[in-house]
Amino acid sequence: MASKPNPGPTGLGSPQDMPRAPGQHPMDPLDPSTLPEPIRDELLATDPAAIETASKELRDGLNHCPKCGSTEVRHRPGPRGLICLYCRHEWTATRVEEAFGLGEGIANLQGTQIASGARDIAADAVGLLSFKCSGCGAEVVVNTETAMTARCHWCRHVLGVNEQIDNGAVPDAVLPFHIRKDDAVARISQFVNKRRLFALEAFKDEFSPENVVGVYLPYMVVDARGSADAAGLGEIETRRYTRGQDKNKQTYFDADVWRVQRHVDFTVDDLPLESSAKRGNLDTRTNTHNVINTILPFDTKNAVKWNASYLVGYTSEKRDRDVQHLMPRMREQMLSIARAQMQPSVRRYDRGVRWERERMDLKGTRWVAMYLPVWLYAYHHPGSGGGLRHYIAVNGRTGETMGSVPVQQWKLILAALTIGTVVEALALWFIAR
């Protein structure tokens, strides 16, 4: 026989349910519209990791040609994207914008939406992965720190890391190379030729632009909606006049000071952020990663669904930063964008504005992990503290080139002193005249 449930303590001071409000039905669900706005927004916000971008058809690690089934699939710069080296069939992967609706609904974004390839990296994730070749069953190892494909040494099948593993190596999308290697070599040569006179001798001697490497670098591409406020003081010139005689004439200004406030609601589409701690460190005293940052942006609208075949023949760097790490930088960039948007509206303050307080309120963000194509030429300049690695980077889509060329300091200082001496001599001659 079933015993009666224990009703629990009922005496004074014992835990009791809250009494219902007058007229409230015992089973009334919580009505979000009666809650304060911040709590309501949080309750109604979309759950993180809402966008599933994994390709189920590629999970066995083999990228088959849809026509003949061969795994000899390569990326070919051009509109079609992929080519089978066996039967010459060409096809293209789907653009993620269309496949997952990533370009839509930015004005209604709520909360933090994270695509499945941008999910947090597991604490125990490893870079070295072992695959069972589905062609012959052999074990093949892929080091995802630098490569995403490997050839099975027994049956020659090409295996690609296609499944979205939790070590951050597989993004949601990839933007294939469009600029060919010879084009990148020409652009790097042209960049260096404009900077030869004071370049480090060893750099010039060892300069071999054909050693440029095609690298897929990890980025988070973010859509966001936010509101920003700024407050400060602005000045409007009311009078301008000169005082003094002849050579002692000086201009003076009168101005009115006004209190200024601005509020902007805005959306941002495809803001790229480096999702590698190393590349995201833009301290120009210790590295030259700022030149890689400068070649942004990319035409990320054309990024296609992840397929490791795009990476055959290129190296790649693994993502090691999660959304939470990048959020402060993202917030700061949003605030800078907001301030830029406010600038035209304060033109009437013709002596400028001094913003003194500001605030950024992020309403919604959507994070997509992407591999973006960069041609990189590197030169290590030995020196104190391990030296400095100078990069020359070419955007693999637009061809925008930026770089850092090491300087032969004694030569530059000598030239500067010579110029200074000549100018000084001319000045002395002018005074003595």
Place this chain on the structure above:
Amino acid sequence: MNIDGDAILLLLALGPAGAVGFYWAMQRHYRNTDKSHAFEHETAVEVLALNGIEALRTVAEIRGTRSPRIQGDNVGNHRQRVQPM
């Protein structure tokens, strides 16, 4: 020609200023340490609403200043962070 003391000092400063200026400009041309992604202008931004409060009265009046801009002008320096509101 008669040149006064201030002008002589200015002319004498031209030599060192030229040397430092040339060094600085070349260093920047080669190393590009001042470059970064101009995300403020190169990102697709859509402004949904932009408004503000225009004060009816001035806070103060400035008379006879020699500076052509407001002190601490940061209207064009979008990346300079100020106090949180």
